[in-house]
Amino acid sequence: MERKEDRGVAVITDTWLRKHRLIYTGATRHPFILAIRGGSVNISSFKRWLGQDFIFVRAFVPFLASVLLKAWKESDDSSDVDVILGGLAALNDEIAWFKKEASKWGVALDSVVPQKSNLDYCRFLESLMSSDVSYTEAVTAFWVIEAVYQESFAHCLEDGSKTPEELKETCQRWGNDGFGQYCCALKSIANRQLEKASDDMVAKAEANLLSVLEYEVDFWNMSHGGAV
Numbered sequence: 001m002e003r004k005e006d007r008g009v010a011v012i013t014d015t016w017l018r019k020h021r022l023i024y025t026g027a028t029r030h031p032f033i034l035a036i037r038g039g040s041v042n043i044s045s046f047k048r049w050l051g052q053d054f055i056f057v058r059a060f061v062p063f064l065a066s067v068l069l070k071a072w073k074e075s076d077d078s079s080d081v082d083v084i085l086g087g088l089a090a091l092n093d094e095i096a097w098f099k100k101e102a103s104k105w106g107v108a109l110d111s112v113v114p115q116k117s118n119l120d121y122c123r124f125l126e127s128l129m130s131s132d133v134s135y136t137e138a139v140t141a142f143w144v145i146e147a148v149y150q151e152s153f154a155h156c157l158e159d160g161s162k163t164p165e166e167l168k169e170t171c172q173r174w175g176n177d178g179f180g181q182y183c184c185a186l187k188s189i190a191n192r193q194l195e196k197a198s199d200d201m202v203a204k205a206e207a208n209l210l211s212v213l214e215y216e217v218d219f220w221n222m223s224h225g226g227a228v
């Protein structure tokens with residue numbers, strides 16, 4: 001299919017990514033990711049990230065369920081529900097994977113204390129679950145959240161990366177082609193919704209994109225340890 005950009009029509013999400021390139025790069029090329037890619041990552045940083053991300057992913061389940069509900073109520077295209085349901089199914093596997101990975105690294109998930117950046121991010125997710133928040137806003141935020149992980153971990157698998165063997169499975173989880181296609185599907189949904197949205201809603205969705213990028217940077221920052 002001919003892409004909108006080929007016809008000279010700007011795609012909203014691409015315009016945003018160009019406009020907010022610096023912060024987007026800050027989220028997708030964070031020092032933690034660059035350390036994984038360069039093979040110099042500190043394993044205690046990795047374990048800290050693993051424990052915190054498990055907490056985040058658990059909070060992501062009800063968020064996804066709320067996006068699913070909004071899609072069912074508000075979307076004109078029934079295939080949106082299928083895409084989001086696929087995401088929920090993957091999340092179920094992901095939770096099992098976190099438990100397995102944590103036991104491999106000796107991380108006791110039950111005793112991980114959520115740090116402030118994590119709690120703040122989870123609270124933001126919760127605010128998007130409100131029925132006052134439109135499907136357009138929620139699905140746009142959802143796409144950004146997934147895209148950051150996809151771009152970050154795919155970078156660790158590119159030619160020339162020195163990712164340690166024992167971390168490759170983690171990178172594959174979000175960096176694989178299937179996850180990339182899923183992110184593209186979410187992006188198309190977001191664009192389709194944004195094109196027919198009011199200016200006010202588009203402005204809110206853009207503000208959410210920036211919030212997600214800031215939360216993601218803060219999330220990666222937790223891997224350094226230090227302040228809780």
Ligand SMILES: Cc1ncc(CNC=O)c(N)n1
Binds near residue numbers: 053057060145
């Ligand atoms: C902080 C954060 N952002 C995005 C993702 C990716 N989505 C689901 O796994 C994640 N696991 N954690």
